[in-house]
Amino acid sequence: MWRPDDQQLLERLEERTLxxxxxxxxxxxxxxxxERAAGLVHLxxxxxxxxxxxxxxxxxxxxxxxxxxxxxxxxxxxxxLVHHLALWHHAVARTLPPHARGEAxxxxxxxxxxxxxxxxxxxxxxxxxxxxxxxxxxxxxxxAVAVDGARRLLAELEERALEGAGALDDVTAISxxxxxxxxxxxxxxxxxxxxxxxxxxxxxxxxxxATMRPVHEALTEAQARTEPGEAHLAALAAAVRVxxxxxxxLELERFVVDQATPMAWELYGHKQWSMLRRLDATIAPxxxxxxxxxxxxxxxxxxxSRVAQMLVFRAELLxxxxxxxETVERALVLCDTxxxxxxxxxxxxxxxxxxxxxTAPLWDRKRAALEARVDTRRAESLFAGLARTKRxxxxxxREGVEx
Amino acid sequence: xxxxxxxxxxxxxxxPAAITERMRELAEDAESEExxxxxxxxxxxxxxxxxxxxxxALEAHPDSRPALGRSPRPRRRGRSADAxxxxxxxxxxxxxxxxxxxxxxxxxxxEDPVLIDVAKKGARG
Numbered sequence: 001m002w003r004p005d006d007q008q009l010l011e012r013l014e015e016r017t018l019x020x021x022x023x024x025x026x027x028x029x030x031x032x033x034x035e036r037a038a039g040l041v042h043l044x045x046x047x048x049x050x051x052x053x054x055x056x057x058x059x060x061x062x063x064x065x066x067x068x069x070x071x072x073x074x075x076x077x078x079x080x081l082v083h084h085l086a087l088w089h090h091a092v093a094r095t096l097p098p099h100a101r102g103e104a105x106x107x108x109x110x111x112x113x114x115x116x117x118x119x120x121x122x123x124x125x126x127x128x129x130x131x132x133x134x135x136x137x138x139x140x141x142x143x144a145v146a147v148d149g150a151r152r153l154l155a156e157l158e159e160r161a162l163e164g165a166g167a168l169d170d171v172t173a174i175s176x177x178x179x180x181x182x183x184x185x186x187x188x189x190x191x192x193x194x195x196x197x198x199x200x201x202x203x204x205x206x207x208x209x210a211t212m213r214p215v216h217e218a219l220t221e222a223q224a225r226t227e228p229g230e231a232h233l234a235a236l237a238a239a240v241r242v243x244x245x246x247x248x249x250l251e252l253e254r255f256v257v258d259q260a261t262p263m264a265w266e267l268y269g270h271k272q273w274s275m276l277r278r279l280d281a282t283i284a285p286x287x288x289x290x291x292x293x294x295x296x297x298x299x300x301x302x303x304x305s306r307v308a309q310m311l312v313f314r315a316e317l318l319x320x321x322x323x324x325x326e327t328v329e330r331a332l333v334l335c336d337t338x339x340x341x342x343x344x345x346x347x348x349x350x351x352x353x354x355x356x357x358x359t360a361p362l363w364d365r366k367r368a369a370l371e372a373r374v375d376t377r378r379a380e381s382l383f384a385g386l387a388r389t390k391r392x393x394x395x396x397x398r399e400g401v402e403x
Numbered sequence: 404x405x406x407x408x409x410x411x412x413x414x415x416x417x418x419p420a421a422i423t424e425r426m427r428e429l430a431e432d433a434e435s436e437e438x439x440x441x442x443x444x445x446x447x448x449x450x451x452x453x454x455x456x457x458x459x460a461l462e463a464h465p466d467s468r469p470a471l472g473r474s475p476r477p478r479r480r481g482r483s484a485d486a487x488x489x490x491x492x493x494x495x496x497x498x499x500x501x502x503x504x505x506x507x508x509x510x511x512x513x514e515d516p517v518l519i520d521v522a523k524k525g526a527r528g
Contacts, residue, residue, distance in 0.1 A: 003475065012471065038468065080467050087462065136456075137454060
């Protein structure tokens with residue numbers, strides 16, 4: 001006779017089988033977790049959707065079950081299920097090899113979201129904490145430990161990454177990315193702990209500083225020399241590598257511009273155009289990224305002038321008038337009061353005015369002079385009194401056009 | 404599986420006394436000093452530091468499955484069932500060992516001198 005107890009035993013065995021299949025699918029073959037993790041499958045199975053997913057999984061189709069353990073939102077899930085999900089994803093994240101970067105990031109973020117969601121389930125956590133330690137811990141400390149799962153995860157994530165930070169290894173890359181995506185994880189939660197996002201920012205900063213340590217050492221050594229040279233370029237190239245590794249960290253863009261500006265002035269002062277050109281090429285990606293940010297974020301206004309100056313240096317090094325003008329115009333969009341930018345732009349506009357007239361056929365010189373006047377008038381509005389502007393105005397007048 | 408609650412099959416809701424009792428049994432059954440040291444370390448974490456015990460309990464999967472029911476009763480052998488064979492009369496090796504038979508004959512049951520002797524006596528009787 002098939003008894004209810006037999007049915008229960010069969011279901012328990014099925015849930016253990018499914019838990020192990022799920023683990024194999026998500027963990028790249030690491031040893032399975034405790035049998036109690038099968039409670040996750042049991043709880044999922046209590047809903048119609050979960051029961052369907054389990055049926056499919058028993059037939060060998062595991063993907064629906066995988067989807068269910070990665071919920072888009074933790075709102076409304078029962079606390080024991082959220083607890084299981086936190087532990088499950090945390091275990092998967094710890095187990096995945098570093099090269100499975102996308103899956104590892106997803107697992108850390110799911111675990112973080114689940115721990116953050118669990119933190120607001122105070123009745124569940126208090127009950128668990130009281131049952132485990134009773135009065136052996138003061139109530140306040142008991143509650144603090146119970147809600148602190150998400151913070152412990154962030155601390156673990158940082159600790160794992162610090163070891164390989166200087167070598168820019170995969171574990172560090174995963175941690176940096178997860179820290180940057182913490183808001184994405186917290187969006188899955190109704191009321192995440194208030195300071196979690198800022199803690200992630202702080203830990204990410206600390207990790208970025210650790211990745212930059214070799215760069216700082218290289219720069220310090222380079223700066224002990226008298227003038228900017230190969231060692232400086234190598235150190236800045238390393239900084240740009242770290243900037244790319246950190247998925248374009250804003251602080252590193254600022255760092256690169258801050259470090260490169262005095263070097264660029266020194267090279268400019270000594271007319272070392274070749275070295276200045278190499279400096280610009282080395283740091284251009286970070287400068288351009290910061291320029292774009294400054295253009296759309298008013299809070300970064302303090303950096304507008306510095307980025308504009310780097311673009312002005314570049315404009316002066318470029319070899320075609322059009323690209324020179326395009327670049328200096330970008331600088332003026334960022335900082336329209338930038339003195340050097342206005343001067344260089346005025347000079348380039350005057351040069352273009354002269355070329356318009358000089359290169360126009362005789363029969364078309366008047367139209368060219370009218371176009372040139374647009375350039376000289378703008379040049380004067382930007383920076384009055386330049387010798388080249390004066391020459392351009394004289395050329396315009398010679399064609400019978402009022403300059 | 405480094406969480407001691409999961410590794411040693413402990414219930415986080417058991418108090419330090421029950422955990423100690425279970426860990427003592429595990430230590431007695433341990434096969435090496437290394438294993439015993441691990442058990443002792445886990446015991447200290449679970450019983451001497453309540454904060455750590457709580458952290459580890461939170462990091463252990465809650466047992467969300469219903470408790471298992473009773474196993475079915477073994478079927479009683481009726482009088483009309485098949486007659487007992489020689490194999491039914493032999494003590495299982497573990498039982499024989501417990502009875503003091505430390506060295507069991509390394510032969511098949513058909514060649515076992517004790518069973519052959521029993522069979523001969525049965526045939527005569």
